[in-house]
Amino acid sequence: MACINPRNTDVKAPLVVFDLDGTMIDTHADLIESLNHTITSAGLTPVTYEDLTHLVGQGARVMIRRAFDLKNTPLSEDELEPLFDRFIAHYKAGMPGKSRPYPGLTACFDRLKAAGMTIAVCTNKQETLALPLLEGLGLTGHFAAITGGDTFEFRKPDGRHIFGTIEKAGGDPARSIMIGDSVNDILAAHNAKIPSVAVSFGYSDVPVADLNPTTIIDGFDELTPELVLRLIEAQ
């Protein structure tokens, strides 16, 4: 097992930064249900899972706006706000709903932490949704920091969202990696100049290999301390 030298206090623990939707947690059923609850009230027809992969990624407001674009229906800023409130109320009320961690996630956390590594969350989901969802699933205690799409004045794919998360978690960008499922995560890692791991099972609307991540995993059993160290040392 990989081991961190505990005597060298100048070297920060390796930090593994996780995206939330489609990476740690399979949230698609609840997102689709709340989105359809929202847009059908405005006369739109429901969206599908395939649609969701094009809509999710930049938070709830953008998801609703993209759904209207998808259905070729104009939407003014004034109309958006009550729909946004309707989405948030519905999504929050059902939480954690059908959302569940992907297989092997907590075993992966335990493995990384046993090797002296730190874990953080960098999601574009707003804090008022991300925090109770992680709490509802009993995961909060694993993380040194959780940042959302509204924590800073910037969000993924802006690399500063990752830097802000690393700083809050007490990490070092030179010893950090990003795990994500979509273009925002891989681009943000690229912009922050840190290695990226794409998961193949999330909500990307293109094959994740097209995003040029540093590497790809098909399940959390592949995310080992050895892989994390290899990626950090190779950067």
Ligand SMILES: O=C(O)COP(=O)(O)O
């Ligand atoms: O809520 C979203 O739109 C995206 O969330 P994620 O950054 O955790 O994938």
Ligand SMILES: [Mg+2]
């Ligand atoms: Mg995601």
